Amino acid sequence: xxxxxxxxxxxxxxxxxxxxxxxxxxxxxxxxxxxxxxxxxxxxxxxxxxxxxxxxxxxxxxxxxxxxxxxxxxxxxxxxxxxxxxxxxxxxxxxxxxxxxxxxxxxxxxxxxxxxxxxxxxxxxxxxxxxxxxxxxxxxxxxxxxxxxxxxxxxxxxxxxxxxxxxxxxxxxxxxxxxxxxxxxxxxxxxxxxxxxxxxxxxxxxxxxxxxxxxxxxxxxxxxxxxxxxxxxxxxxxxxxxxxxxxxxxxxxxxxxxxxxxxxxxxxxxxxxxxxxxxxxxxxxxxxxxxxxxxxxxxxxxxxxxxxxxxxxxxxxxxxxxxxxxxxxxxxxxxxxxxxxxxxxxxxxxxxxxxxxxxxxxxxxxxxxxxxxxxxxxxxxxxxxxxxxxxxxxxxxxxxxxxxxxxxxxxxxxxxxxxxxxxxxxxxxxxxxxxxxxxxxxxxxxxxxxxxxxxxxxxxx
Ligand SMILES: [Zn+2]
Numbered sequence: 105x106x107x108x109x110x111x112x113x114x115x116x117x118x119x120x121x122x123x124x125x126x127x128x129x130x131x132x133x134x135x136x137x138x139x140x141x142x143x144x145x146x147x148x149x150x151x152x153x154x155x156x157x158x159x160x161x162x163x164x165x166x167x168x169x170x171x172x173x174x175x176x177x178x179x180x181x182x183x184x185x186x187x188x189x190x191x192x193x194x195x196x197x198x199x200x201x202x203x204x205x206x207x208x209x210x211x212x213x214x215x216x217x218x219x220x221x222x223x224x225x226x227x228x229x230x231x232x233x234x235x236x237x238x239x240x241x242x243x244x245x246x247x248x249x250x251x252x253x254x255x256x257x258x259x260x261x262x263x264x265x266x267x268x269x270x271x272x273x274x275x276x277x278x279x280x281x282x283x284x285x286x287x288x289x290x291x292x293x294x295x296x297x298x299x300x301x302x303x304x305x306x307x308x309x310x311x312x313x314x315x316x317x318x319x320x321x322x323x324x325x326x327x328x329x330x331x332x333x334x335x336x337x338x339x340x341x342x343x344x345x346x347x348x349x350x351x352x353x354x355x356x357x358x359x360x361x362x363x364x365x366x367x368x369x370x371x372x373x374x375x376x377x378x379x380x381x382x383x384x385x386x387x388x389x390x391x392x393x394x395x396x397x398x399x400x401x402x403x404x405x406x407x408x409x410x411x412x413x414x415x416x417x418x419x420x421x422x423x424x425x426x427x428x429x430x431x432x433x434x435x436x437x438x439x440x441x442x443x444x445x446x447x448x449x450x451x452x453x454x455x456x457x458x459x460x461x462x463x464x465x466x467x468x469x470x471x472x473x474x475x476x477x478x479x480x481x482x483x484x485x486x487x488x489x490x491x492x493x494x495x496x497x498x499x500x501x502x503x504x505x506x507x508x509x510x511x512x513x514x515x516x517x518x519x520x521x522x523x524x525x526x527x528x529x530x531x532x533x534x535x536x537x538x539x540x541x542x543x544x545x546x547x548x549x550x551x552x553x554x555x556x557x558x559x560x561x562x563x564x565x
Contacts, residue, residue: 129175130531131155134166136180136497137511141187141471141486145464147511153185155493158306158531163487178526178536180497184511186467187486188248188494188529189440190474193340193378193399193428195254196264197234199241200225200555201433204563210346210408217563218433224562226283230555231256232263237552238438239267240543245439245521248494248529249474249484251376251399251428253313253340255284257298261308268534268542270494272376272478273302274313274340277328279320288324292331299335307530309338309480311376316342317361318352322368332372338479341365343377346410350382362387371396374479378428380418381411388414388421397424397477400469402446404430412454415447415461426474427466439521444470448516463516497526 131154138151140163152169154161162169205217231254242250249270252260257275264271275295277288285291295312302310314320314328332339344350344361357364362383365371371394378399380391391398400413418425427443429435444466451461475485484494500508504518527535534542 126170126172126174127161129154129156129161129173131493131528131533132169132173132175132177133180133185133495133497134169134177136183136185138163138487139184139186139467139511139515140488141468142488149511150181151185153487153493153495155495155528155531158492160487160489160491160493160495162489178497180526182500183525184498184500184515185487186496186498186515187471187484188496188527189246189470190426190478190480190485191242191247191250191428191438191440191443192376192397192426192474192477193251193253193401193430194238194438195431196238196250196252196260197226197231197254198431198433199238199438200230200234200552200559201431202436204433204559206407206436210348213408221559221562222283225555225559226255228256228259231259233548233551233555235260235263236267236543236548238432239264239269240540240545240548241438241521242269243267243527243534243540243542244524244538245437245441246496246498246524246527247438247440248496248527249478249480250438251311251340251478253315253342253378255282257294257313258301261298261302261305261310265305265307266542268307268529268532270307270309270484270492270529272309272311272338272340272480273298274311274338276313276315277320277324278315279324288320288327292324292327295328296331296335299331299337303335303337309478310335311338311340313340316345316349317364317370318349325365325370326368329370329372332374336373338374338376339372340376341378343380344382344387345379345405346408347382360384360387362390366390366394376477378430379405379410379413381405381413383414385417388417388423391418392421392423395424397426397479399426399428399477400447401428401430401435402443402450404428404434406446406450407434407436412450415451416455419465424473424476425469426477427469437521440470441515441519441521441523444516463510463512466516467512493528493531495528496524498523499525 134152472485
């Protein structure tokens with residue numbers, strides 16, 4: 105839609121019909137600084153947003169919205185109102201392994217802690233308890249859409265829906281026997297029935313999640329692609345995360361990980377590659393040509409010492425880039441405000457150029473960029489009429505938020521997840537003034553602490 109057309113739509117939706125009063129809507133947020141993240145990066149100070157059911161009815165000045173709409177009002181005076189944050193890569197239940205082991209070489213960390221813990225504790229119960237904990241943390245820190253690759257994905261979807269979060273979720277397919285499947289064929293069957301169950305769901309976008317090129321045979325990789333194409337769903341994959349992965353790929357196929365996937369014709373129309381650290385210029389051109397989106401996980405990449413993804417090069421080449429946290433075992437939290445800040449810092453230090461990844465780019469990656477990576481750019485990522493009402497309200501009254509000259513700078517360089525006051529997904533208020541409404545907070549935390557005893561026991565032996 106052109107800019108002129110958008111203006112017309114806004115004007116029309118703002119006009120009360122002659123002889124009728126303001127149109128009744130479900131919720132009006134008014135008085136705050138509204139950061140739309142639309143194509144023109146409009147900021148309304150002050151502004152207002154009218155929400156009608158699950159979607160945004162209009163965005164405008166407080167006076168224009170009040171004239172055209174009535175409904176329950178949340179006064180956001182002094183606050184920042186922006187699109188909910190989009191996490192493009194993670195493994196939600198792994199919050200239960202948060203802080204289990206840190207500061208280890210990758211193979212020690214995986215072989216001695218994460219794999220044994222997973223082998224002994226991954227179950228429908230673990231996934232349910234872990235996803236509820238992750239959902240609580242995401243709601244409290246302003247994430248409204250999350251991406252997930254794990255096991256028993258149907259439990260993750262159910263827990264996400266209960267909590268009210270939007271999710272792009274894929275059943276993991278990997279060549280080893282895992283908790284929910286003895287073989288890749290069984291995982292593929294689970295993935296297909298997961299897609300059939302959740303296709304068309306208002307909150308869940310089902311996906312296919314082949315773990316990575318080095319943990320799957322070619323035939324399975326292609327079967328995953330075929331499944332994604334058959335149902336028109338995203339294809340989520342870990343790609344070019346570590347230097348070891350690049351070495352193994354060169355030894356086995358004489359190609360880079362991206363080059364290998366290109367050579368076998370792996371890509372689907374909506375492929376999301378997590379990490380993309382070890383890529384060369386030819387790989388970046390392939391990702392661009394194949395419309396592959398990159399999920400950049402600065403904190404996980406730093407903590408595991410993977411290397412630095414060439415984000416500035418991706419953006420210059422026109423590759424869609426979103427931000428992710430990865431699992432909490434390698435982050436160790438799900439705070440997307442930290443992901444924004446760390447992305448900005450990491451690329452400044454890497455390029456020795458403080459102009460690299462400026463605040464506007466970091467915020468774009470966490471909102472519209474993420475939406476584009478997931479193929480959801482017409483639904484989420486900005487505050488515009490007819491989009492889903494996924495909105496967060498950030499307070500600016502704390503010491504670290506004072507004074508406030510530039511709201512975008514403040515969001516990226518000073519804000520923490522716990523500055524989020526209110527979180528709305530699909531028009532439903534999940535947290536208001538820091539009180540989470542869709543989950544029983546103390547119950548969620550108690551269950552997670554109880555389950556952690558089993559995790560500790562699993563790795564102690
Ligand atoms: Zn991951």
